[in-house]
Amino acid sequence: MMELENIVPPRNQPVKQDLDLIEVLWRQDIDLGVGKEVFDVNLRRQLEREREIDLAKERQKQKELELAQAKQDEQRRQQQQRWLSDNFTQDGETGEWVPLGRRVPPPPPAPDLMTNGQMQNFLSYDYEQLLNEDLPQTDPNTGYPSVSHQQSPVNHHIPQPSPPHYSQHQHQGSQQNVPNPQPIYNNHGYQTLQVVPQYNNSQMQEGYSTQMNSYNSSMTQVSPQQRYARQESFEQTWQDLVNLLELPLQNNSQMVNQSQRMTNTSGQLSSGHMIMTRMNTTTVPNSSPVMMPSPTDNTSSVLIQNATLPTPPAVSDNFTGFNNTEMMSPVHNSGLLSPSRQNNTMSSQPGQNYNSTVPNTSGMTPIEWESSNMLFPNISGSINQTESLEDVDELLPELITEDDLDGINLAEMGINDTVINLSPPIKKHSDEASSDSAMSIGSPEQDTFSESTGSPYDGLEGATGGHDCDSSPGSSKTSKYDPDDYNFSHSCSYSHSENGHSNYSSSFNDTGYGSQGSPTDTNHIHHNHSYPLQPGADPKDVKKQIGNDKPKHKGPHCRDHKRVIEMKIPFTVDQIVNLPVEEFNDIMSHHKFNEQQIQLIRDIRRRGKNKVAAHNCRKRKMDIIYTLGDEMQKLESDRDRLIQERFMIDKETRELKEKFGALYQEIFHSLRDEHGRPYDPARFSLQQSSDGDVFLVPRNFTTAPENHDDKNKKRKNDKK
DNA sequence: AGAGGCTGTCATAAG
DNA sequence: TACTTATGACAGCCT
Numbered sequence: 001m002m003e004l005e006n007i008v009p010p011r012n013q014p015v016k017q018d019l020d021l022i023e024v025l026w027r028q029d030i031d032l033g034v035g036k037e038v039f040d041v042n043l044r045r046q047l048e049r050e051r052e053i054d055l056a057k058e059r060q061k062q063k064e065l066e067l068a069q070a071k072q073d074e075q076r077r078q079q080q081q082r083w084l085s086d087n088f089t090q091d092g093e094t095g096e097w098v099p100l101g102r103r104v105p106p107p108p109p110a111p112d113l114m115t116n117g118q119m120q121n122f123l124s125y126d127y128e129q130l131l132n133e134d135l136p137q138t139d140p141n142t143g144y145p146s147v148s149h150q151q152s153p154v155n156h157h158i159p160q161p162s163p164p165h166y167s168q169h170q171h172q173g174s175q176q177n178v179p180n181p182q183p184i185y186n187n188h189g190y191q192t193l194q195v196v197p198q199y200n201n202s203q204m205q206e207g208y209s210t211q212m213n214s215y216n217s218s219m220t221q222v223s224p225q226q227r228y229a230r231q232e233s234f235e236q237t238w239q240d241l242v243n244l245l246e247l248p249l250q251n252n253s254q255m256v257n258q259s260q261r262m263t264n265t266s267g268q269l270s271s272g273h274m275i276m277t278r279m280n281t282t283t284v285p286n287s288s289p290v291m292m293p294s295p296t297d298n299t300s301s302v303l304i305q306n307a308t309l310p311t312p313p314a315v316s317d318n319f320t321g322f323n324n325t326e327m328m329s330p331v332h333n334s335g336l337l338s339p340s341r342q343n344n345t346m347s348s349q350p351g352q353n354y355n356s357t358v359p360n361t362s363g364m365t366p367i368e369w370e371s372s373n374m375l376f377p378n379i380s381g382s383i384n385q386t387e388s389l390e391d392v393d394e395l396l397p398e399l400i401t402e403d404d405l406d407g408i409n410l411a412e413m414g415i416n417d418t419v420i421n422l423s424p425p426i427k428k429h430s431d432e433a434s435s436d437s438a439m440s441i442g443s444p445e446q447d448t449f450s451e452s453t454g455s456p457y458d459g460l461e462g463a464t465g466g467h468d469c470d471s472s473p474g475s476s477k478t479s480k481y482d483p484d485d486y487n488f489s490h491s492c493s494y495s496h497s498e499n500g501h502s503n504y505s506s507s508f509n510d511t512g513y514g515s516q517g518s519p520t521d522t523n524h525i526h527h528n529h530s531y532p533l534q535p536g537a538d539p540k541d542v543k544k545q546i547g548n549d550k551p552k553h554k555g556p557h558c559r560d561h562k563r564v565i566e567m568k569i570p571f572t573v574d575q576i577v578n579l580p581v582e583e584f585n586d587i588m589s590h591h592k593f594n595e596q597q598i599q600l601i602r603d604i605r606r607r608g609k610n611k612v613a614a615h616n617c618r619k620r621k622m623d624i625i626y627t628l629g630d631e632m633q634k635l636e637s638d639r640d641r642l643i644q645e646r647f648m649i650d651k652e653t654r655e656l657k658e659k660f661g662a663l664y665q666e667i668f669h670s671l672r673d674e675h676g677r678p679y680d681p682a683r684f685s686l687q688q689s690s691d692g693d694v695f696l697v698p699r700n701f702t703t704a705p706e707n708h709d710d711k712n713k714k715r716k717n718d719k720k
Numbered sequence: 721a722g723a724g725g726c727t728g729t730c731a732t733a734a735g
Numbered sequence: 736t737a738c739t740t741a742t743g744a745c746a747g748c749c750t
Contacts, residue, residue, distance in 0.1 A: 617742055
């Protein structure tokens, strides 16, 4: 493209040579999505002018927005200051804002900031921020309450000093690094925040001062802008917290404590856990409360208001998720989504792709095209399998027969559309076939097809006859029973491939070919032993056609076809075979056939049906054989496993017996009678009762020792 | 030339 | 009873 800049002459009217060159180059670059206007100087200038105008408009809009935002901020700041000065007094020494003794009235709410649904969100945000940021210190410059350490990513990595009696509430971002040593759980079972109710103000201040000193000493340099933003953030936090609580602010710790209690007892804000969750999100107080739930936090969802939840990641919903992300972006929320972006959004709906509504992707830049591919990995994957559009073009005649593409004007559709639309016609076949009866081969399409253009098998049918197919040797060489290659070869060989599939897979609850495992897969569920053929379409016929246009042999099917012609029967063999019973009977009744014709028609139909039945039968047989083989393998492995288990159990039993015997001998030989002599093993034995006690029992005792005279037995404990 | 596999067809039973 | 489906058996063709 850089060359073009040099080629285009400076004058406005290019000469003919230039135009020719432009034409050639444009043709070369058309696959890159470069429009012809690029080469037209005037057109390009005009486009540039339009772009500049749009850009200016956009800038103007942005300026207005910024202005409105600044106004809002200023108004809020003034309100805050007024309210602070009304309800707080500033400590002269420390610069700290100390609340007055009276009950603090809530400040007039800023309707643009705190309205209804935003309140709860706002509450949790403030709580978390306040508790996380500790108590305010007065900024010596502004006199406002400010914080010395802020929610800065830098802060999360600062070693947190942990005073012995003060539990520093950790930012969620740092929770993983510094676990809270003493989690408190509220009534709802959520982990609550730890506060310091036993501390008075001075203690608090001391603790905070300690912390802040260390923070200040270790904190990274903060820019004035950051500092201002933090002050802003805290001011609002402080103000809104007090507003909402309406507390008599006797001291800061009480306020925090009470606010904590309120948080724990108030509806949706009852969970400190939720507060923590909120902290994890980048919340701008005056932004929309639309929040995306943290994927790891179930409770956060209760805080979502007016949020568009991501739809479940089910069918083709990558894009929905993408849309939600887009909704979250401030650009989108403020209506500044660029038209081009919107176009992209609209043009890359996966549903449209799958529903054969062709998205206009031809206008995409390569980057856009790539991104849309990323959104739809399935589609892109299938497209990427073809290395280029030219490859796709080359493959098309192989993948789809001419008949399939009949009526589809590829030139009008454009290459991209063709690529994306490869599947819908085929799927349509499948859908229609699936709605047919189990064994019915002929779809309405096929019938129409046969009537209008003649059966594709006409003249090519027969058990040994050929099928006229322009397939390359490579394609037709694919095994008939190779599930992996089936679709390809079948698409090549038989125009009604999916019908065939449906036919032969109906009886045995087959899974689709697309989900078939490899032929070596021992899981019988994935076996594919189908015979997906049309009546009269012999896979061998396809093989036979390698390099031949004329069939070598004339099979029975072809013979039938000839006889149909000879008998002047106005139907094709396929029609005769595949027509539903009602239609077939209608035809037979409406046409006045002679006996010979009727007999031929019935024979053809019977043979055709039987042929399909034979296919199904063989398929079933193969399925059964494979299934039985699999079952046999499984049973053999089960048997081996059980043998192994039995061996192990026997071994353990032997070992236990040996141990038991040794223990028995040891105990028995350690026993002595009243004379100090060992017992005779032939006359006595040890027995254990149900309660675990061990008895020495004379050999002639056959019943349980508990039932006999205690004189004849000696009770022993388990351990002597 | 023979073996083995695949397919179409027939006969028959069953639904 | 007619039709369809399932299946064993057989024959032809191909590799």
